[in-house]
Amino acid sequence: xxxxxxxxxxxxxxxxxxxxxxxxxxxxxxxxxxxxxxxxxxxxxxxxxxxxxxxxxxxxxxxxxxxxxxxxxxxxxxxxxxxxxxxxxxxxxxxxxxxxxxxxxxxxxxxxxxxxxxxxxxxxxxxxxxxxxxxxxxxxxxxxxxxxxxxxxxxxxxxxxxxxxxxxxxxxxxxxxxxxxxxxxxxxxxxxxxxxxxxxxxxxxxxxxxxxxxxxxxxxxxxxxxxxxxxxxxxxxxxxxxxxxxxxxxxxxxxxxxxxxxxxxxxxxxxxxxxxxxxxxxxxxxxxxxxxxxxxxxxxxxxxxxx
Numbered sequence: 001x002x003x004x005x006x007x008x009x010x011x012x013x014x015x016x017x018x019x020x021x022x023x024x025x026x027x028x029x030x031x032x033x034x035x036x037x038x039x040x041x042x043x044x045x046x047x048x049x050x051x052x053x054x055x056x057x058x059x060x061x062x063x064x065x066x067x068x069x070x071x072x073x074x075x076x077x078x079x080x081x082x083x084x085x086x087x088x089x090x091x092x093x094x095x096x097x098x099x100x101x102x103x104x105x106x107x108x109x110x111x112x113x114x115x116x117x118x119x120x121x122x123x124x125x126x127x128x129x130x131x132x133x134x135x136x137x138x139x140x141x142x143x144x145x146x147x148x149x150x151x152x153x154x155x156x157x158x159x160x161x162x163x164x165x166x167x168x169x170x171x172x173x174x175x176x177x178x179x180x181x182x183x184x185x186x187x188x189x190x191x192x193x194x195x196x197x198x199x200x201x202x203x204x205x206x207x208x209x210x211x212x213x214x215x216x217x218x219x220x221x222x223x224x225x226x227x228x229x230x231x232x233x234x235x236x237x238x239x240x241x242x243x244x245x246x247x248x249x250x251x252x253x254x255x256x257x258x259x260x261x262x263x264x265x266x267x268x269x270x271x272x273x274x275x276x277x278x279x280x281x282x283x284x285x286x287x288x289x290x291x292x293x294x295x296x297x298x299x300x301x302x303x304x305x306x307x
Contacts (some may be wrong), residue, residue, distance in 0.1 A: 011285075041276070042071070043070065043071045043072070043275035044072045044073075045073045045093045045094065045275060045276055046074055046091070046092040046094070047061070047076070047092065047095075048083040048086045048094075048095060048096070049083020049086075049094075049095045049096035049097055049171050049180075049183075050077070050080045050083060050184075051078070051100045051182065051208045052098040052183065052184055052225070052226040052228075052264070053096040053097075054075065054077040056291060056292055056297060057096055057230065059294070060073070060283055060291055063291060064279060067287075068278065068279075068282075075161075077207065079182040079185075080095075080097040080099050080181070080186070081181035081182065081183065081186070083096050083097060083267075084101055086136060087267055087268075094267070094276065094279075095266065096264075097183050097265045098127075098183035098184055098186075098264060099125070099186045099187045099190075099262070100119075115269040116270060117267045117268065118269075118271055118272065119266075119267055120266045120268075120283075120284070121264070121265060121300055122280075122283050122284065122288075123263075123297045123298060124254065124261060124262070124264060124300065125227055125263075125297050125298070126226075126248030126252065126262075126298075127184060127187060127192070127248075127260040127261075128224065128236040129222065129223075129224050129236065129237045129260075130211070130212055130223045130225060130236060131215065131221070131234065131235060131237055132218065132219045132221060132233070132234060134166050134218070134219060135158075135162070135165050135219070136166075137161060137237055138161050139237060139238040140195045140237050140239060140240065141239070141240045142241065144161065146193055148175060149193060149198055150196040150199060151198065151199045151200075152196070156172065157172060157173060158172075161173050165220060166203065168220050171220070173220060173222055174200065174218050174220050174221040175202040175203065175222060176214050177202040177211075177221030178224075180203055184208065184225065187262055188224050189296055191259070192224075192260070201247055209226040209229055211223040211229070212231060212234055213231075215234050216233025221289070224297050226296075227296055228295050228296030235241070236248050239258065239260065243257070248297060250298050254298060264292075266280065266283075268280070284300065
């Protein structure tokens with residue numbers, strides 16, 4: 001009897017341990033499945049492209065977490081051309097661009113992915129011409145800019161523009177430009193150089209911010225970048241055309257009197273759906289457009305040119 005009782009206790013203890021282990025296994029298994037399910041439910045939106053837009057794009061992404069907690073928006077720059085190339089391969093959801101996609105880029109994207117890119121205007125920018133804050137130059141013509149930057153251009157010194165820069169050690173114009181994958185580079189080449197190549201010898205920067213920083217630290221420099229990158233170390237030069245002299249302001253950008261006004265664009269493959277559609281809808285909402293204004297650009301929802 002004692003042996004049988006002892007044997008019964010051992011079996012009971014072993015059975016209890018097995019039950020405990022099984023219960024633990026079930027908890028771990030269920031917990032793992034729940035975690036995997038939560039991970040699968042989160043959406044990730046991949047955004048790449050324009051350096052002009054990278055600050056506002058990051059601000060959108062950071063704010064959108066408060067709107068849609070189950071969506072991650074991952075933003076990187078590299079230039080409009082880099083974003084468009086990634087869209088052509090179908091490796092991203094949204095391409096940011098400070099220039100329009102070219103017809104051949106539309107065709108490549110459609111051939112590679114079976115979808116035609118869809119364009120959305122999400123803001124406006126005045127591509128500004130920057131000089132050092134101590135430079136007395138206040139206005140410049142598009143032809144003078146072309147003579148400074150274009151191959152075969154004859155303007156190489158500030159004195160040719162009637163300018164003497166206080167405290168500068170030289171008279172040579174230091175040309176600050178962008179790399180060829182930049183939408184700003186393409187826009188400048190099209191609208192200022194009329195498709196003529198850039199002359200050699202410019203300092204080509206990877207980002208919009210870097211252009212303005214170098215101009216701000218170089219008294220004899222000139223550069224071009226988005227209006228949203230202005231700092232106290234530089235000034236934006238007015239541009240003179242046959243119609244008059246125009247500064248890169250919100251009003252002149254809205255009414256298109258400033259000759260280098262441009263659209264800020266995003267592209268998707270086909271009509272956006274799901275999380276991507278919701279994100280673009282939010283960007284175009286009052287909340288998303290307020291961020292455009294906060295970053296120094298012009299919202300698409302400006303009610304009048306004066307606001």
